[in-house]
Amino acid sequence: MGIVYKKSLHGESDEKILVCNNCKTHFATYDQILSKNFHGQYGKAYLFNTVINVYTGEAEDRSMRTGLHTVQDIHCAECSTVVGWKYLVAYEPSEQYKEGHFILERTLLHCV
Numbered sequence: 001m002g003i004v005y006k007k008s009l010h011g012e013s014d015e016k017i018l019v020c021n022n023c024k025t026h027f028a029t030y031d032q033i034l035s036k037n038f039h040g041q042y043g044k045a046y047l048f049n050t051v052i053n054v055y056t057g058e059a060e061d062r063s064m065r066t067g068l069h070t071v072q073d074i075h076c077a078e079c080s081t082v083v084g085w086k087y088l089v090a091y092e093p094s095e096q097y098k099e100g101h102f103i104l105e106r107t108l109l110h111c112v
């Protein structure tokens, strides 16, 4: 107990990897981006099915430009920076495709 083995995305292919801007922890590959049409707190943001090496914060209701959502902040597992959020519930039927998906803020990522 106590030792966290971070997962790595290297070795599969030469695809680009999105990492934490602060500590270079791997989150997802560039190919895993579902949509780039999202906006975060700091500008552009990407939508993913899943990301790795993150942990979630408290669930809270947040009013966004696309309506009310229940979300959890997601933190880098290494340096604890908030790097985006996870959609738990979308209250607008047109937004429900986002439920269970993750957002990472573009400016908090580095591409390697």
Ligand SMILES: [Zn+2]
Pocket (backbone or CB within 6 Å): 020, 021, 022, 023, 024, 025, 076, 077, 078, 079, 080, 081
């Ligand atoms: Zn980090």
